[in-house]
Amino acid sequence: MIFHLPLLCAFEEATMDSQPFYLRLFELLAVSIHQIAVYLYQQDGANHTHQDYQRWIDSPRDSSKWDGYRHPTAFCHTFYIAVERYPNGDADTVGYWAEAKIFGGVFVFDRGESETECNELYLHSGRRAGPFTLFPLTMEQFERLVDFLLGETEEPAASRSPLPFTATSENRWRWHTWDAMARYHIFRDKYERSVKPDKPTGCVKSAVDWPEIADELYLIGAMHDYWDGQRVDKNKVRAALERLQQITPSSPVWPNRNAHSWTKDLLE
Incomplete structure (x- = not known):
């Protein structure tokens, strides 16, 4: 395997059992899984070759249909298909796909202003x-x-595995994919995703993507109950307000995170 020298040096310099040590360990793990997947893909298959898939991609189709688009490989994370930018071409799309399948998502990191941090x-x-x-x-x-x-135990590794991870409402602070790379230096490698000059607007906002939307809607409902003289659970209101502070500037709720002034009277 090939690891970039800055990553190895950063891992070596990190204090054992510290947050930087664990984060660099996770980065090494992600790079390793990625490279293994790239290597396996590059061996080509005996029963289903890359040429077979390419013939299917090139076959006549109506590109206006819902299934008209063809990914560069059969194993693909739809956000990681910038093949022309990747060192290993389409094999890297398989690497990102493997990460997502094993870990529950591609590992990316807050690189800070220098874009070299972790x-x-x-x-x-x-x-x-x-x-x-x-x-x-x-x-x-x-x-x-x-x-x-890193744990030392005789328990079988498979039974201890937390992988793959799935996101719930407990996994906060969320980032929009465009903001993460274009504004806030969150990525593993700069080439991994193509980012358009302008942020995509989109139209559907979901609590699956933004858990704070559920808190916002709860507080709006509680506000109407409060104004109607109905009983409101102060603990739930307080918890929702606290969760609204666990959001990022890319959240659709960000502009309204401190807008619930009615709760001041309730919580006095």
């Missing part, structure tokens, strides 16, 4: 059911992954 881990899921947003591991998930990789 400040936080996020996963970019490839599941059809979502989320499309980048999500961090919960503290429990983080600790389980560390224990799975």
Whole structure:
């Protein structure tokens, strides 16, 4: 396997059992899985070759139909198909796909202003059911992954595996995929995704992608109940307000995160 020298040096310099140590370990793990998948794909298949798939891609079809688009490989994460930018071409799309299948998402990192740091881990899921947003591991998930990789136990590894991870409403702070790379330096390698100059608008906002939407809707409902003189659970209101602070500037709820002034009277 080939690892970039800056990554190896950063891992070597990190203090054992520290957050930077674990994050660099996760990065090494992701790069390893990626390279293994690339290698296996490059061997080509005996029963189903790359040429077979290419013939299917090139076969006549109505590109206006829902199934008219063809991915560059049969194994593909739809956000990671910038084949012309990848060192290994279409084989790298398979590498990202393998990461998503094994980990529950492609491992990307907060690189900071210098774009060389490793400040936080996020996963970019490839599941059809979502989320499309980048999500961090919960503290429990983080600790389980560390224990799975480094823990000393006689328990079979398979029974201890926390993989693959799936996102729930507990996995906050979420990032829009465009904001993550275009504005906030969240990626593993700059070439991994093509980003358009302008942020896609989109029209559907879901609590699967943005858990804070559920909190926002709850507070709106609670506000009407409060104004109608109905009983409102203060603990639930307080918890929803706290969760609204666990959001990023890319969240659709960001502009309204402090807009629930009615709760001041309720919680006095």
